[in-house]
Amino acid sequence: MTATAPPYPAVPPLPAAGMPPGPSDLAARFTASALAADSGVTPNKDFDAWFAEHRRANRFEVTRIPFGDLVGWRFRAEDGNLVHDSGGFFSVTGLQVTTDRPGPGGWSQPILDQPEIGVLGILVKEFDGVLHCLMQAKMEPGNPDTVQLSPTVQATRSNYTGLHGGRRTDFLDYFLAPGRRVLVDSLQSEQGSWFLAKRNRNVVVEVTEEVPEHENYRWLTIGQIHRLLARDNVVNMDTRTVLACVPFDAPGPGAPARQPGTPDAYRAALRRSVSGRGTALYGTGQLLGRITEAKARHTFHRRTLPLVAVPGWRRTETEIAHQEGKHFTVIAADVRADTREVTRWTQPLLAPVERGVVAFLARNVDGVLHLLAHAKTEAGLLDACELAPTVQCLPVNYRGREQPRYLDVVLAAPPEAVRFDTVLAEEGGRFHHADNRYMIVEVGDEVPLADDPDYHWMTVRQLMELVQHSRYVNVQARSLLASLHTTW
Template identity: 70%
Template structure:
C-alpha cells in the first residue's frame, strides 16, 4: 500500500476523476470469475447452515459482566466500555409530539465500518464477510470486511484480533470513501460510525469467512430479504457512482430507468437547488424546539421492567432484552449482552416520481430522540405502524396509508432488510421504493421536499444529512438501474 497525500479530511482518492467510473464499472459486473455467483451462493449457504451459532434469550439476572447500576438503574458493562442502556427525556413541539421518556443505547465510541477493495482484471472487487451477529434474523449476513466498535478492535473483550482491521487503522491506507455517519436515532443516543472503503494492491491473506465480490454481485443479493446487512448498505450508500453505461438491469420499466439515469447524472435539472434544500433542512432544525436530557433508567416513565425485559406499558416501540450468544467464528466465542427488540417489523419507504423527466424522491426532515443534530433526511415514511394504529389521522405519519396499500406494479424495490444485528434483535424493515407517478403532486410541505438522486448522493458524502434508513434505501436504489 502507498501513502496518498490528500488534503486533511479528504479521502486519498476522492479527487481522482475516474473514481466514480471505477465504482460504476464494478456495479455493472454482476458475475465474476474471482467468485462466481454459483460459488458464492453455495459458500454463503454453507456459512448459514454450519450450526455454529446459538442465540438464547435469558433473564437479566443471567447476564455476565453486565449489571443494573444501583444509583440510577442504568444497565452497564463492568468494564465501563461497549455501551449502556440509560434513560432519555425529550421535549419538542415537532409535529405535536410533546414530551416523552424512553430507554436508549448510549455508545459514544465511533466504530469502523469498512470494505477493502482491490482490482482484479480491471474491476474493483469488495472483500465481503459472512458474519454472525446475535440479533440478525438469519444469524449470518453479508457484511463489510470490518465492522467493529472501538472497544472491539482495541481488544477490550479480550478475544481474538479483528480480522483485517489493520487495513483501516494503518496511516498508509489508500482511502476511496471516508464518511462519518449516524445510526438509528430512535434507539441510539448520538451514535456514529466511520464508513470507509480502502483500496489495496498487495495480496491479502485468504480467510474462509471472506470472499471477493463486485458491487454488481452485492447488488444481486441486496434485493433478497435479509442477506446484505445494514453496515454494508450504509457504506455502499456513500459510493459516488456515475451514470451507468453497462447493460440495462431494469428492463421492465424503461420510463422509470430513464428518469433514474437522468436523476443520477445531475445534469438534467431538479425541482430545487441543493442550496435551497440545505437551507430548508437548516430551517427545519431551527424552527422547532427540541430539548433532551439523559435521566436514570429507573426514572423513565411509561416503561416497566420485569425479570427478562423492559417494555413499553402500551406494548409499543421496543423492548430491552438479554441474550446468551455462542459463536465459534467471532473474536469472542461466548458472551451475554442486552439487545433492543422492536415489537414488530417496520416500514421505510421513498415515494418516487418523475418531475420533468427526472426521478425525484420525497424526503422527510425527521426528528428522532437520539439524532445527533436534531433531525436528518429520512425516507418519506419510516415507522413501526403499531405505534400509530390507535391515533387519529392527523397524528399518523403522512403518506403511511399510501405506502401500506401500494399496488405491486408501483414497487421498484421491495425487500425486508434488517438493522444492525450487534445491538438489535430481529429488527427489520420492509424497504420500499414506490413509483407514484402523478398520483402524488410535486408540491412540498414544511417537513417533506422532493430531491434528485444526485442531490442525495452529494449530501451523503458529508455527515449529519441522511439517516441510516435513507442510506439503506439509497444503496437499494442503485440495484434498480
Template identity: 70%
Template sequence: MTAGLETPPVGASVGASVLALRLTESAAATDSPVCPNASFDTWFARHREANRFTVARIPFAQLSGWSFRESDGNLVHTSGGFFSVVGLEVNTDWQGRGTWAQPILDQPEVGVLGILVKEFDGVLHCLMQAKMEPGNPDTVQLSPTVQATRSNYTGVHGGRRTTFLEYFTDPDRSTLVDSLQSEQGSWFLRKRNRNMVVEVTGEVPDHENFRWLTLGQIHRLLGDDNVVNMDTRSVVACMPFTAPAGPRRLDAGAGSGAAAASRYREVLGLSLSGRGGALHDMEGILGWLTEAKARREFSRRLLPLSGVYGWHRSDTEISHAEGRHFTVVAVDVRAETREVTDWSQPLIAPVEQGVAAFVVRPIDGVLHVLMHAKVEAGLLDVCELAPTVQCLPVNYADLPPERRPAHLETVLRAPAEAVRFDAVLSEEGGRFHHADNRYLVVEVGEDFPVEQGPDHRWMTVHQLMDLVRHSRYLNVQARSLLACLRTTW
C-alpha cells in the same frame, strides 16, 4: 473514459468522477470469475448452515458482566466499555409529539465500518465477510471487511483481533471514502460510525470467512431478504456512483411493463448523473434543512433508567406500558467463529417489523425522491434526512389519519407494478434483536402532488449522493434505501 459509461457532469471533481466511474463499472459487473455467483451462493449457504449459533433469551439476572447499577438503575458493563442502557427524556413540538421518556443505548465511541477494495482484471471488487451477529434474523449476513466498535478493536472483550483492521489504520492507506455517519436515532444516543472504503494493490491473505465481490454482485444480493447487513448498506451508500449505460440489468420483458421499466430507467439515469434539472438547488435544500432544525422545539436530558416513566421492567424485559415501540431484552450467545465464542448482552427488540420507503416520481423528466426531515430522540443534530416513510405502523394504529405518518397508506397500498424495490432487511444485529424493516421504493404518478408540507422536500439521487459524502445529512434508513435504489437501474 471507461467504455460504456457516461462522462461526469461538468464541474464535478475529477477524482470523485473517476472513482464514480470505477464503482459504476463494478456495479455493472453482475458476476465475476474471482468469485462466481454460484460459488458465492454455495459458500454463503455453507456458512449459514455451519454457524447455527445459539442465541437464547435469558433473565437479566443471568447476564454475565452486565448489571443494573444501584445508583441510577442503568444497565452497564463491568468494564465500563461497550455500551449502556440509560434513560432519556425528550421534549419537542415536532408533529405534536410533546414530552416522552424512553430507554436508549449510550455508546460514546466511534466504530469503524470499512470495505477493502481491489482491482481484478480492471474491475473493483469488495472484500466482504460472512459475519454472525446475535440479533440477525438469519444469524450470518454479508458484512463489510471490518465492522468493529472501539471496544472490539482495542480488545475490551479480550477476544481475537479484528481481521484486516490494519488496512484501515495504516497511515499510508489509499482512502477512497471516509465519513462519519449516524446510526438509529430512535435507539442510539449520538452514535456514529466511520464509514470507509480503502483501496489496496498488493496481495491480501485469503480467509475462509471473506470473499471478493463486485458491486454488481452485492446489488444482486440486496434484493434478497436479510442477506446484506445494515453496515454494508451504509458503506455502499457512501460510494459515489453515476448513470450506467447499456441494457437494464433486470429485463422487464415485453409489453407495457417493459415500456414503464425503460422510462423509469431513463429518468433514474438523469437523476443519478446530475445532468437533469432538480426541483430545488442544493443551496435551497441546505437552507430548508437548517430551517427545519432551527424552528423545532427540541430538548432532551438524561434520566436514570430506573426513572423512565411509561415503561415497566420485569425479570426478562423492559417494555412500554402500551406495548409499543420496543423492548430491552437479555440474550445468551454461543458462537464459535466470533472473536469471543460465548457471551451475554442486552439487545433492543422492536415490537414489530417496520416500514422504510422512498416515494419517487419524475419531475420535469428527472426522478426525484421525497425526503423527510425527521426528528429522532438520539440524533446528534435534532433531525436528519429520512425516507419518505419510516415507522413501526403499530405505534399509529389507533390514531386518526391526520396524525399518522404522511404517505404511509400510499406506500402500503401501492400496486405491484409501482414497486421498484421490495425486500425485508435487518438493522444492526449487534445491538438489535430481529429488528427488520420492509424496505420499499414506490413510484407514484404525475398526479401525486409536487407541493408538500414543510417537513418534506423532493431531491434527485445525485443530490442525495452529494449529501451522503458528509456527516449528519442522511440517516441510516435513508442510506440503506439509497443503496437499494441504485440496484433498480
C-alpha cells in the same frame, strides 16, 4: 489471522462540496464494479453455495436469558441503568425529549448509549480491471438467519481495542495504519430512535498487493452485492451504509435492466437523476437552505434520565417493555459463536415489537427522478432532525392515533409502481430481529410537489452529495439509497 497494511500513498479526498456533476475517475471505477453482475474471482454460483454453507453450519446459538444471568452486566444501583462492568461497550439509560415538532410533542424512553465511533470498512482491490469488495459472512446475535453479508471490518472501538479480551479483528490494520489508500471516508449516524448520538466511520480502502485468504471472506463486485440486496435479510445494514457513501456515475443507456419489467421511463429518469445533468426541482443551495430551516424551525431539547425514572416503561426479570406493547423491548441473550473474536458472551439487545416500514416515494419530474425525503426528528440524533425516507415507522406505534403521512400511499401501492421491495435487517450486534420492509414506490401527480416544509423532493445526485457529509442523511435513507442503485 491479522493482515498487515502496507504504506500505500493517500489519494486526494472528494471535494468538500461533494461530488462533481460530471463523471469522475473514482465514480467511474465504482460504477464499472456495480455493472459487473458476476465475477470470475467468486462466481455467483460459488458464492451462493459458500454462503448457504455458512448459514447451515450451526456454529451459532443465541438464547434469551433473565437479566440476572448476564455476565459482566448489572443494573447500577444509583440510577437503574444497565451497564457493563468495564465501563465500555454500551449502556441502557433513559432519555427525555421535548419538541414542538408535529407529533407527540415530547416523550421519554430507554435508549442505548454508546459514545464511541466504530469502523465500518470495505477493502477493495482490482481484479481484471474491476474493483472487488472483500466481504464477510458474519454472525451477529440479533440477525435473522444469524449470518449476513458484512463489510470487511465491522467493529466498535471497544471491540477493536480489545476490551472484550478476544482475538484481534481480522483485516483491521488495513483501516487504521497510516498511509492507507482511502477512497471513501464519511462519519455517519446510526438509528436515532434507539442510539444516543451514535456514529460510525464509513470507509473504503484500496489495496494492490495480495491479501491473505480467509474462509469467512470472499471478493465480490458491487454488482454481485446489488444482486444480493434483492434478497431478504442477506446484506446487512453496515454493508448498505458504506455502499451508500460510494460515488457512482449513471450507467450508460445500453446497460441491461437489473430487474426485469422495470419501465424504461423510470430507468431513464433514474439515470438522469444519478448523473446530475437533469434539472432538479430545487438547486443545491435552495435545498441546503430548506434543510437548515427544517433543523432550526422547531425546538428540540433532551436530557438523560435514570432508567428507573422513565415513565410508561416497566422492567421484569426478562425484559424492559413499554406498558402499551409499543416501540421495543430490551432483552438479555447468551451467545455462542465459533467464528467471532470471543466465542461466548452475554449481552442486552433491543428488540422492536414488529417489522417496520421504510419507503421512499419517487416521482418523475420533467424527466428526472426525485425522491421525497422527510426531515425527521429522532431522539438520539445529534441535530434536531436528519433526512429520512418518506415513511419510516413501526405501524403499531400509531395505534389509536394519526398514522404517519404517506404510509397509506406506500401500503396501497399497486405492484407495477413498486421499484424495490425487500425485507432488510438493522444492525444485529445491538438489535434482535430488527428488520424493516424497505420499499421504493413510484408515484405521479397524486402526490404534490410542494405542500409541507418538512418534506423535500431531491434528485438522487443531491442525496449522494449530502451523504458525503455528516448529520444530513439517516441510516434508513442510506440503506434505501444503496438499494436504489439496484434498480438501474
